[in-house]
Amino acid sequence: SQELEQSPQSLIVQEGKNLTINCTSSKTLYGLYWYKQKYGEGLIFLMMLQKGGEEKSHEKITAKLDEKKQQSSLHITASQPSHAGIYLCGAVGFQKLVFGTGTRLLVSP
Amino acid sequence: DGGITQSPKYLFRKEGQNVTLSCEQNLNHDAMYWYRQDPGQGLRLIYYSQIVNDFQKGDIAEGYSVSREKKESFPLTVTSAQKNPTAFYLCASSTPTRYQPQHFGDGTRLSIL
Numbered sequence: 529s530q531e532l533e534q535s536p537q538s539l540i541v542q543e544g545k546n547l548t549i550n551c552t553s554s555k556t557l558y559g560l561y562w563y564k565q566k567y568g569e570g571l572i573f574l575m576m577l578q579k580g581g582e583e584k585s586h587e588k589i590t591a592k593l594d595e596k597k598q599q600s601s602l603h604i605t606a607s608q609p610s611h612a613g614i615y616l617c618g619a620v621g622f623q624k625l626v627f628g629t630g631t632r633l634l635v636s637p
Numbered sequence: 638d639g640g641i642t643q644s645p646k647y648l649f650r651k652e653g654q655n656v657t658l659s660c661e662q663n664l665n666h667d668a669m670y671w672y673r674q675d676p677g678q679g680l681r682l683i684y685y686s687q688i689v690n691d692f693q694k695g696d697i698a699e700g701y702s703v704s705r706e707k708k709e710s711f712p713l714t715v716t717s718a719q720k721n722p723t724a725f726y727l728c729a730s731s732t733p734t735r736y737q738p739q740h741f742g743d744g745t746r747l748s749i750l
Contacts, residue, residue, distance in 0.1 A: 529696075537677075559736055570641075570727060570741035578736060616679060620735060623687065624670070624695070629679040 530555045532619055532628035540634045541607050549631045551617035553598040559620035560600045562591050565630070566613045574602075607635050639664045643728050643742035649750050650715065650722060658713045658745045660728035666740070668733040669711035673697060674725040674744075683726075686711055687733050715747060723749050 531554040541547050551560065559578045563571040575584045580595025588605045604611055612635045618625040641662045650656045662669065668687050672680040682695030686705040700719025705711055711730075715722045725746050729739040 532679075561738055563741075568725070568744070568746070570643075570743045571729075571739075573738045573740065576736065576738055618680075618739075623668075623693075623733070624682055624685055625739060627672075627680040629677060 530619055530621060530626045532617055532626060534615075534617060534628040534631045536631060537629070538632040538634075540636060543608060543635050543637050544606055547604050547607055547633070549602045549615050549633075551600045551602070551628050553619055555598065555619075557593065557595060557598050557600070557619055560593055561618040561620070561625065562589075562600070562602055563616045563618065564613050565616060571616065604633075607633075609635050609637065611635055641728060641730055641740055641742035643726075643745050645745060646743070648745055648747045650747060651750050653717045655714055655716050656722075656747065658715070658726055658728075658747070660711045660713065660742060661709055662711075662728075662730045662740075662742075663709060664730055664740060665708075666730035666732055667708065668731045669705070670729040670731075670739060671695075671701075671703065671711070671713045672727045672729065674727060680727065683713065722747055 535550045561576045562574040565571045577593035583592045590603045593600045614630045616630045617628040644659045670685040671683040684703040686692035702714045727744045728742045731739040
């Protein structure tokens with residue numbers, strides 16, 4: 529079965545700094561979702577990547593898919609307190625998604 | 638506004654008791670899903686349904702049961718056979734095509750008394 533490993537598991541950054549979260553798959557990625565979760569709440573869809581080399585941006589968040597490396601990265605530029613939360617990647621499978629374990633982000637003032 | 642409603646937000650279960658978590662959606666989605674989230678373990682799929690009156694087991698279905706009598710509703714019952722039910726439960730829905738994102742409810746936190 530497919531497994532997704534996210535790194536780092538947790539991250540504390542100073543407000544205004546950039547950061548990157550990685551998601552590595554044990555199998556070929558046919559598509560990947562990025563979600564954000566505020567503590568104790570549901571998941572909010574950020575973006576989906578379908579093709580190798582694809583890059584998408586939403587406000588200050590950019591995600592890329594490297595099919596050869598079976599990996600996706602999520603980059604936040606000039607982090608703000610509103611970026612704090614848990615970021616989860618999800619791999620597209622047959623009829624269902626497989627999720628990573630999540631990266632917990634704290635942004636300090 | 639369209640969305641997914643989970644209730645209750647907090648639920649307590651006594652030993653030997655079955656409890657049912659509600660999930661309702663008005664997004665007209667055919668597919669619905671139940672996940673369990675434990676600290677440090679991400680989301681694990683319990684059950685999913687692609688169409689009314691049909692559902693499939695996910696990765697951790699033991700001790701849980703579901704029904705899908707209406708398109709809008711996908712309740713999850715946590716039975717007494719589930720020995721470690723304390724967790725955060727999330728319901729999601731989507732159109733059943735492969736590259737459509739799942740939309741999530743706000744979750745139900747279940748604890749043991």
